[in-house]
Amino acid sequence: MRRIALLGATGSIGRQAIEIIDAHPELELVAAASGSQPIDGLAPLTQVGGDLVGLLERADPDVVLNAVVGFAGLPATLWTLERGADLALANKESLVAAGQLALAAWKRGGGRLLPVDSEHSALHQCLENRSAETIESLVLTASGGPFRGRNRDELANVTPEEALAHPTWSMGPKITIDSATLANKGLELIEAHFLFGVPYEQIEIVVHPSSVVHSIVRFRDGAALAHLGYPDMRVPISYALTYPERAATPVPALDLAGGLTLEFLAPDADTFPMITLAREAGVRGCTFPCAFNAANEVAVAAFLAGRIGFLEIAETVERTLDTVSGAPAARLDELTACDAEARRIAETALQPA
Ligand SMILES: NC(=O)c1ccc[n+]([C@@H]2O[C@H](COP(=O)([O-])OP(=O)(O)OC[C@H]3O[C@@H](n4cnc5c(N)ncnc54)[C@H](OP(=O)(O)O)[C@@H]3O)[C@@H](O)[C@H]2O)c1
Numbered sequence: 001m002r003r004i005a006l007l008g009a010t011g012s013i014g015r016q017a018i019e020i021i022d023a024h025p026e027l028e029l030v031a032a033a034s035g036s037q038p039i040d041g042l043a044p045l046t047q048v049g050g051d052l053v054g055l056l057e058r059a060d061p062d063v064v065l066n067a068v069v070g071f072a073g074l075p076a077t078l079w080t081l082e083r084g085a086d087l088a089l090a091n092k093e094s095l096v097a098a099g100q101l102a103l104a105a106w107k108r109g110g111g112r113l114l115p116v117d118s119e120h121s122a123l124h125q126c127l128e129n130r131s132a133e134t135i136e137s138l139v140l141t142a143s144g145g146p147f148r149g150r151n152r153d154e155l156a157n158v159t160p161e162e163a164l165a166h167p168t169w170s171m172g173p174k175i176t177i178d179s180a181t182l183a184n185k186g187l188e189l190i191e192a193h194f195l196f197g198v199p200y201e202q203i204e205i206v207v208h209p210s211s212v213v214h215s216i217v218r219f220r221d222g223a224a225l226a227h228l229g230y231p232d233m234r235v236p237i238s239y240a241l242t243y244p245e246r247a248a249t250p251v252p253a254l255d256l257a258g259g260l261t262l263e264f265l266a267p268d269a270d271t272f273p274m275i276t277l278a279r280e281a282g283v284r285g286c287t288f289p290c291a292f293n294a295a296n297e298v299a300v301a302a303f304l305a306g307r308i309g310f311l312e313i314a315e316t317v318e319r320t321l322d323t324v325s326g327a328p329a330a331r332l333d334e335l336t337a338c339d340a341e342a343r344r345i346a347e348t349a350l351q352p353a
Pocket of ligand 1: 007012033038068090117175
């Protein structure tokens, strides 16, 4: 029996995780948390808002599935890694913001860190714990979002409703906007760096509109291993919750003979500058990735509230990164202060639509 605490139980990942848990008698939901929606009776221990670490202390789970959105998921990520429980990590923002702290906690705790992000789950499966020296590069695929092929002029007046209409994935609003700006791929770039210990210059990003290839590892011997499947988050969720058993899911097998074609393109960095901004923040290190994430969260919320236009999301992040100190943080309270500083600067940098 694997005792699971599910954080973010009412979200897109959370609901799909419940489906997986319900289908497998060896998985037991012992605790669940949401931000504001009621979840009475979902698990023996439930909590709406408040301190997630307190809930985890009480539940003492074998596996924590962190599917909270945003920086709010960070204390739970650090607690789980430090404790040595297994962490099924959907909340990429916590690893981006606190990469060094999280890696140190993971090393001390000694549990498993299983990515739920489909691209990183794919990399985890292609890598199978091979050492970093065997890797030539990691290739993250991006669908390109709903605005692939458009130029900057065509994006100036797009609405939140248009940005929320993702062509291949059905997800929560924040990650859907991140997919439209390609900030999501920027976050994933930093996430991959910390998860797999690969330098930024060895992590590529390609646009792959159908989202069938979830990632590719190029090895030093010339071989490239790709992970394929229909875009369905139940596969990486199930992989993480049942690792290493690979339990069955209801997701159908790929129909290879039915006309499957695989198209790959370079991202349009002029129209979608967020990957470049994330890469620069990652290479600068210290708390620049934390500031990238914080500014993006502020800007996405402002865009969804109709306070700024689509193009101003990246502009807000760029102005914030130009202003923050990026000072290193050795503890959670220092990192939280950097996050707060970046949010204040980003709020000031917002230019009304
Ligand atoms: N959706 C996907 O396909 C997908 C794929 C890869 C990675 N991810 C990552 O997975 C995470 C979740 O994404 P999502 O699409 O599932 O988001 P979502 O649908 O917006 O759900 C977010 C969840 O987080 C909860 N939450 C927010 N703030 C909280 C807090 N302070 N304490 C406890 N719970 C809180 C929400 O509760 P309420 O409903 O009560 O507000 C909700 O259950 C994100 O980091 C995202 O980047 C998602």
